[in-house]
Amino acid sequence: MPGQTCVVFSAGEWAEDDVVMALVERADVVLACDGALVKCLNRGIRPQTVIGDMDSVEPEVLESFRANGGLVDLQTSQETNDLEKALAWVEKSGIQVCTIVGATGGDPQHEWANLMACAGSNLDINCEGLSHVYRFVKSGEGHSIELGLGTEFSLFAMPAAHEIHLSGAQFELKGSSMTFGSQGVHNVATSAGVNLSFMHGRLMVLYPRPLLTSEGRTGA
Numbered sequence: 001m002p003g004q005t006c007v008v009f010s011a012g013e014w015a016e017d018d019v020v021m022a023l024v025e026r027a028d029v030v031l032a033c034d035g036a037l038v039k040c041l042n043r044g045i046r047p048q049t050v051i052g053d054m055d056s057v058e059p060e061v062l063e064s065f066r067a068n069g070g071l072v073d074l075q076t077s078q079e080t081n082d083l084e085k086a087l088a089w090v091e092k093s094g095i096q097v098c099t100i101v102g103a104t105g106g107d108p109q110h111e112w113a114n115l116m117a118c119a120g121s122n123l124d125i126n127c128e129g130l131s132h133v134y135r136f137v138k139s140g141e142g143h144s145i146e147l148g149l150g151t152e153f154s155l156f157a158m159p160a161a162h163e164i165h166l167s168g169a170q171f172e173l174k175g176s177s178m179t180f181g182s183q184g185v186h187n188v189a190t191s192a193g194v195n196l197s198f199m200h201g202r203l204m205v206l207y208p209r210p211l212l213t214s215e216g217r218t219g220a
Contacts, residue, residue, distance in 0.1 A: 004028040006098040008086045009047065010114060011035030011056065013105025015128050015209070017043065023099055023128070031089065033082035036102055037061065049073055051089055052082035081110070084117035087125075096138075097124045104129040119158035119202055128209070135205040142197045145205060147189040153207035155184030161201030168194040178203075 006029040014020055024030055024045055032040050034052035038061060049071040054062060062072055075085045083103060090098050103114040104127060118125045118136045124143075127134035137143050139161070147153055155166070157178035166173040170188040178184060196205070 004095050006031065006090050006095045008083070008090065008098055008100045009033065009036040009040050009045070010083050010086075010100060010102035011039070011106065012102040012111060012114070013130050014039070014102050015130060019128065019209075020045075020101055023101065027099075029090075029093070029095065031086050033086055033102075035082060037065065039102075041065070046070065049089075051075065051086045053078070056082075081113050081117065083114045084120075087117060087121045087123060091121065091123055095123075099126045099128060101128050103127040104134065119204065131209055133205075133207055133209055135207070137196065137203050137205065139198050139200055139202065142195065144193050144195050145207075146193040146210070147207050148210070149189060149192055151189045151207060153187055153189065153194070153205055155187060155196075156180075156204045156206065157184070158202040158204055161198045161203045163199035164203070165197045166194060 005027050007023050007027040009032040011033060030045065030047045032047040032050045034050055034054045035056035037047070037050045037057050040047055046068070047070065050065060051073045053076050054072070054074055066072060073089065083100070100118070103118065104111050115134065118127060118134070121136070122138065124138045125136040135145065136158070155178070157180055159180035160178065162177045164173045164176045164178060168189060168191040170190055196203070
């Protein structure tokens with residue numbers, strides 16, 4: 001439903017436990033791709049629903065999950081991967097914003113497939129990586145993204161975006177267009193956050209995870 005928050009767990013690399021648990025505590029809906037179910041359960045996270053073809057989870061684990069009130073959404077199509085199935089579930093439910101844990105890291109082929117699934121979705125998506133956030137933003141809306149003064153970030157079109165307005169950055173945009181490529185690499189925030197809007201297409205903002213520096217966690 002509109003206004004709800006959702007966390008989707010995938011089978012790649014996860015952020016630190018304190019970051020993950022904070023996301024879970026704030027979420028209205030928690031989903032797991034089947035390859036992430038065991039990892040969730042081992043960390044004390046109980047998703048409401050597990051989604052996928054169930055080829056990465058043992059039958060007894062699924063039965064125990066069901067017995068404890070979990071829902072199993074079996075989708076056997078091989079035309080889409082499990083994360084793409086989960087994103088379609090989120091979008092169909094009316095939720096407009098979600099965070100993904102585990103979309104990146106691990107097998108590079110799976111990582112690229114996951115990022116392309118995010119690019120092809122209509123959702124506003126935060127992919128929480130170990131060191132960076134991959135933020136996929138919707139067109140037709142204004143987005144205020146807290147980065148921190150002096151933070152380096154990059155803006156990528158997926159595969160094109162138009163009427164882009166970007167402020168609070170060293171290289172601002174005013175009604176510009178971008179296409180798939182390196183045009184938006186290595187910008188710098190000149191304020192605590194940047195403001196971004198565009199009318200057509202899809203954009204991804206790539207930036208360091210908050211509270212991370214080259215020396216490691218800060219403010220912990």
